[in-house]
Amino acid sequence: MSGSMNLNTHEHMLRDKVILALNSSLSFPQVLEAARAPLLELAPSDSVALCLMRTTPVLDFQWLVPGHPIPLLEQYASVSDHDFVRAPIFARPNEVILDEEMLPRREYEHSLLYQRSRELGLGLEHVMAVLLPIRPDFLGALALYRTRRRAFSSRCATVLSSLTQHLVNAVRNCADLQTMTTGSHLLEELHGRPGTAYVVVELPSREVLRSKHAAVLLERWFAPSDLHASGLPLPLKERLDALVRMDADSRLEKNVWFSQQPEGYRTVRFIELPAGEGPRQWALVMNELPMSIPLPVDMRRKLTRREADIAKYLLRSWSSEQIASELVIAVDTVDTHVRNIREKLGIDSRMDLLYLAARFNKPV
Template sequence: MRSSIHLTAREQRITWQLLEILHSSLDLHEVLRGAYGALCQLLPADHGALCVSLPGDPTAYDWAVADLPPELFAGYAALAPHDFVRSAVIAQPNVVLRDSEMLPRGAIERSLMYRRSRELGMRLEQAMAVLLAVEPGWHGGITLYRDRQRPFSDRDRALMQQLAPSIAAATRSCRRFGDSVRRGDALEAALRREGMEVLVVAPPAALLSRSAGAEALLERWFAPVERSASALPMPLADALAAAAAAPASCTQAAPWVRRTSDGELRVVFVPFVERGRKLWVLELREGTAVAAAPAVWRERLTERQVEVAERVLRGWDNALIAEDLACTPATVKKHLQRIYDALGVPSRTALMVHAAQRG
């Protein structure tokens, strides 16, 4: 992540976990709940809320995270005009604000919102929030509260400001996909991503829908004996079964890759929950035979480490990398650990995110 503030090793680890969570699913609630957990490790808070406005009514909210007394929400319609946090962030969208930048301290303590929270046994002494103006007509929001008079620091504000665009982008992707599923064309949002085809699959391997160019792509990369009109090609079905069986702690399955001398097909498996039904979105992307490492990596890695990193970016596992570089999987594993240490990333997924963010 590009950052103008120095992150400790712990902060760097949690930040990469947060980025992995944001890329791990297209289910809005799952993503925002995971993001909130990571945020509270980086920016300790006693309470918080993450939400998006509801379609057709920007004053009503879908609370993905509501770590606040339920009684506060029961009467929120009457409190909303007196919510100094909400009023402040609406006036300055996409800007992280602390309570000291919202109202003078005396005005906060006289506000109905502050007094009501104290009646409910919750002391909203400090706050930090941002309104994410994701797209015209709707928005998201992040608010963190502290019960004690321990202000959020300048550094806290700067860190949240730098994380906000990534959270907004993930929120946008989830919301677009969810809206299109509800309209019956689950691929509409995903198809806007240039150069990618998409399959929507119901486990174990039933094809529910596909993008316009997906069938031609499948014909190019899979032999007739591997394909079925209503089901995934067998190699992808096997890879999906492995992804579905992975432990819950795995935020994203490793990409499946098929390569030829001319190029490769890379398939990413993304879980999606629609009205309680577990589906999978398969993102298929064709690429050239070589994936180049970002230039800045070459300043930090040895030539051999660059070769390993480039093959990781192509989605290869350790055994395939070892075969291609004529070494052992154990040697590849050692190279990978040195790569992670040199670049300050904790995992394969984080390495891919790191490369994508550097173009």
């Protein structure tokens, strides 16, 4: 959902502050602390928490709570089997769920989590939460809490929904690049990998850093006549210039450049680095993907058999019409399956499916 919903001037200002905070750092704690105050005012709440979950080899949780601690979450391991929030949000990823949709109020008040929260002196009277699928093996869940008996409204859920893709993007960037430093240096470990390809650009067009493999890829991908005076290829320079001019909502769908070639796919993901002193910097992370990418096991497990079949064809870059003809089903049916695949895997586009499947088969 974009920022076009019916917000008043103050709400627009708060939403912009939250989005700015989500892009202010590649550190989970710093991002949460920066976003906490405007988020709690935008969707009136008393506290916020982010749960990071890894699904392999076993389900593992890490809670991050900015501001005052939430005692219940510090003891979460002992009550996790009784968490009534988990099943509803897992069933409806990327959708904000209110506690009244999770279970009836009578059951809510008799739940172990609610009772334990009261025993610990901070009764969590209401909660709304959203599951943020990042990768097949990595998820986030954001929860907002109220300690008074005043239920979250549907408007609160709509406001939080308008931020969901920004939250996904922020968690993904922090997870993927938390070992990056700001400024002109990338993580030593990342820098040392021979297959890692990235360029760091300081706006408006000064190149700060280029890995060895990036130099190899760019020379292979582009002719000298394709280069801008800055040294960046024109298609990448034009995409970066366009992203800088876009609002935060529009950037979400345009931050990956994609080119299909006979031998495979070429992708560049544009990541705005945290603000520091001086001009803003962007990292351009490059990958080459084979034409036929296997569907990773952990992705397949989240899909029905038919969805997995369609996902395999999507990874071959088949159109909906080609898939429908091959499987002898209607194009609308294929499109419905594609929407379900995107929702279950937490991806925004077919390009994201290619990118994540390749990455999961061979992590960068």
